[in-house]
Amino acid sequence: MTDQMMIRREGCVGLLSLNRPKAIHALTLEMCHAMSAALTEWTGDDAVKAVILDHSEGRGFCAGGDIAFLRNSALNDGGVSGRKFFHDEYQLNHQMFTYAKPIVAFMDGITMGGGVGISQPAKYRVATENTRFAMPETGIGLFPDVGGGWHLSRLQGRMGQFLALTGARLDGAECLWAGLATHYLPSDALAEAKERIAHGHEPGGVLSALAVTPPPARIEGNAAAIAKHFASDRYEDILASLELDDTEWAAKELATLRTKSPQTCKVALRQLAESAALTDFADNMRMEYRIAARVLVRPDFAEGVRAVIVDKDNAPRWNPATPEEVSEELLDAIFAPLPEGEEWMPLG
Template identity: 40%
Template sequence: MDREVQVWREGRAGRIRLNRPKAFNALNLDMVKTIRAALEDFGADPAVHVILVDTLERWFCSGGDVRMLHAGAVAGDASIAESFFGQEYAMNQAIADLRKPYIAIINGLCMGGGVGISAHGSHRIATENALLAMPETGIALFPDVGASYVLPRMPGALGMYLGLTGARVHGADAVHAGFATHYVPSGRIPELCDAIVRDGAAAVAEYAAPLPPFTLAAERELIDRAFSQDSVSAIVAALEADGSAFAKAALAQLRAHSPSSIHWSFEIIRRGAAQDLRGCLAAEYHLVCQVAMSAEFIEGVRALLVDKDKSPKWQPPLIEDVDPARIAALFAHKPG
């Protein structure tokens, strides 16, 4: 039971538990392969009626192992990113393709790759401890793991706002936004899991609590108006014109992140609205194999996780200075 991913059968459930606490359950290639193999086994087992994914700690999954990817980029070894993302995106698709209920218990931090192993399942349970975000623009990547499919299908322009700014949603707000499907207080999670093991996915409805109000409700009009614009420059202009405290905070978030990443993230989220999940994942793979080897990504990870000075030197340094032709070139060829 000291494996980084624990897999077992219990009652009616196939159990998957992330168990890499020192790395906040960040996914590495072996973990992704183990989860995917478990999905295949459980999917084919007639004794398994439901798949239950959880953790024991106050975090769900902090994302992919960015340090591993950074080391590959610094070494000029594209195979590391290609292999990891190829396997991870195949796992994301496998979750969506399941013909059995898939229940993720999100009782803490869930970012990036953690969204990828929860958002494509039939049931996503958020507790008051849940904290979800797609913060990739902060390290010059983009919202991936199928997020280019998930984000455009959130209410209004919430998905574009969350994807570009990396803003976090807490607790029941994850249900309002669309990251999660049910809200259950953390104190009831152990008995909920017991009930799922005993009775299957039908148990979720009994434990789901009424949703408190959405804390972003008062900002929805501004979010929808600003982040539904047809370009990054138009989003920036709308936020500047509004001038409210929330608009200023959102604009500060955008300007703190990689300008290039803001542009290519906008484009892949925009395109994702017209694609199915499989198409989104193919487009994401095409893009990530380029940007995960870029100087921007190397600099973003250096500043945030390696040197930890939190002072990345983005090139170009401003959103307004990004060359549209450079962004267009990233999307010029259809994924094979």
């Protein structure tokens, strides 16, 4: 057990509460192991009918993974400990995706990166007025992992490609509209929802009874433009399409993309394209682990974290510096199978 997680039984549910409020509940390896062990234990416990995933306190559900830990690994141990983190985190993602009992994830607050990875596999995903959902990895030279390839590639209207490339933040209403949330509840109704589920009421029925109509989804107004400009799996085509559009929205999105890692943007487009053709979530996680093992130790990740999180100068020096310099040969190397014995495997 760990003080970074609050894990307990309450009525007929198992409760997983993230408990690193000062870090906006960013995931550590210890937290991943604790959640995985609890889920394994509850699998064989007939008294546990459902699992609730939430956070203990603070403004965020989960801000992502332990980026400082990963950067330290990239700089100091050749990525060995970082690959271990990704490997075990992805095992948790897969365990949740295939879990036999319903999981209810309460995305009340910041839900980014690793937070997306543990909430999207849940059968029920609850957004609130506090939800701020994003996959911002292109800004730090990583990529939208933790199952992002699977979840984002299955959104309608190229919304997943837009989110992966720009790192755009969606509020709770937008998450419901896009299909990233199954229900929208006011935050002051969450305690009652959890109590009812713990007392044996069917989670879907409870959430539907307490759900409210959200505000209009602002991103719906840009859906047609997103589908048009982000239609291609070739990054240069997306940039060219935005350049031909003289609207303020297009100029803003183009300026945003110009700040992102060209390598990551091309990786993300290929990742989503390949994931869309997969039928097994484990195959997606195997692909993402191959990518993670490579990009962790490539220049853009340590540099992106330096610019955005360490020095906060927001002036990353990407390498390669332009989309044209990110070759197909480089992408092939990033996506290539790992040596025998190093590939990712699910638990069990």
